[in-house]
Amino acid sequence: MKKADVAIVGGGIAGLTAAVYAAKAGKQTVLIEKQVRMGGRAITNQKNGVYFNMGGHALYFGDAWETFRGFGLSLQGNKPSIDAYGIWKGTLKTLPTNVRSLLATPLVSWKGKMEFAAWLTKLGKLDTRLYDRVSLREWIEGQIKDPMVRHIFYSLLRTASYVVAPDLQAAGPALGQLKNALKGVLYLDRGWGETVEELRQLASRLGVACLTDNKAVSIGHDQGKVNHVLCDNGLKIIAGSIIVAAPLEEAYRLVPRAESTALHTWKEQAIPVTAACLDVALRRLPKPKQQFVYGIDQTVFLSNQSRAAYLSEDGSQVISLLKYQGEETNARQDLLELEQTLDLVQPGWRNELAAKQYLPKITVFHDFMHIKRKENPGPAVPEIEGLYVAGDWASHGELLVDAATASAKRAVRHILARTETEGIPEDEYGGAVSNL
Structure with a gap:
């Protein structure tokens, strides 16, 4: 048996990020990872x-x-370098990524080039949150006139988000990710294994107990409150706050009677x-x-x-x-x-x-913001006090690894608020935690 203030299940980017923040806030933290190596899909x-x-x-x-x-x-x-080509009808053509390539590309008419250049300028100032409940197809077909410019925008947004579902994908997050991509x-x-190892070393220096090769099999809760994580080797970690930084399906399996919690809604609406x-x-x-x-x-x-x-x-x-x-x-x-x-x-x-x-x-x-979503997951599972979720699927509009780190911060922030513990001053975290 081991006791901790915070137990975190999952040693990927979300779990490691949450562990660092929790430890910086003075919480005795245990991080449980089923694999021998930390990192998840970032190994x-x-x-x-x-x-x-x-x-x-x-x-x-x-x-x-x-x-x-x-x-x-x-x-x-x-x-x-962002000098790029596009595959169109089985041939390579210069893809417009800057003024020089826009002028040179044979893909787009002069009228289309003017529209494309105008949109690259508009994107920097665009409030993408206005389109969080608009499908990507609806946005592109309603906003862009030139057919080839539409094709290129579909390609750019697909690459930025990894999603091939323009009728389902919310336009706002995808456009926000494209704005980030334009910065390089x-x-x-x-x-990425180097960054994972640096995160692990930082967590260890802060006193986080990193338990690899330990598979969590259940999260105990009673009378509406969490109390422990049980591993397959019999190890039990007693904790009043537990963050599940694992895939949604795994989170659902770990929690007894999950069908009576918000985890069920999140699982039913998820589109991997x-x-x-x-x-x-x-x-x-x-x-x-x-x-x-x-x-x-x-x-x-x-x-x-x-x-x-x-x-x-x-x-x-x-x-x-x-x-x-x-x-x-x-x-x-x-x-x-x-x-x-x-x-x-x-x-x-x-x-x-x-x-x-x-x-x-x-x-x-394991999920993203799409127009069929009923609610954004987490950070708290409201039916079980002290239970939180983090990971790329627990997105509130962020995509990919940004969703992992942002959701980890949300979970730790809720833990600190619930336990009435003040957060660490911003200068100790740096600019990264201004919203923690």
């Missing part, structure tokens, strides 16, 4: 001297970046987002200029992350390809489509192949 695997993330990862300059910077993490890496992204040296991910390391690029490609009439994306980050020991170029998936998936067909994309962009790539990783269906996030 990095090494293969033949190559650092492979679990699919394509880029750090936007949003909530997660501000949070990590406030923690003092190194975030070593660089912003990649950061590709991290040696993959998945992608097929192919990562390859090439000894050299057959076409060095073709490193960043959007599918316009295909739901694919390609990026050479080595153009900005150190991802191999021998100088191999690590290229990440994504096939954004809808409800129907086919692992073999998706792989074929991704390989055909490589054939188009880097012909002869098989002769340069040094390492390869294929993930046929990885969950990008």
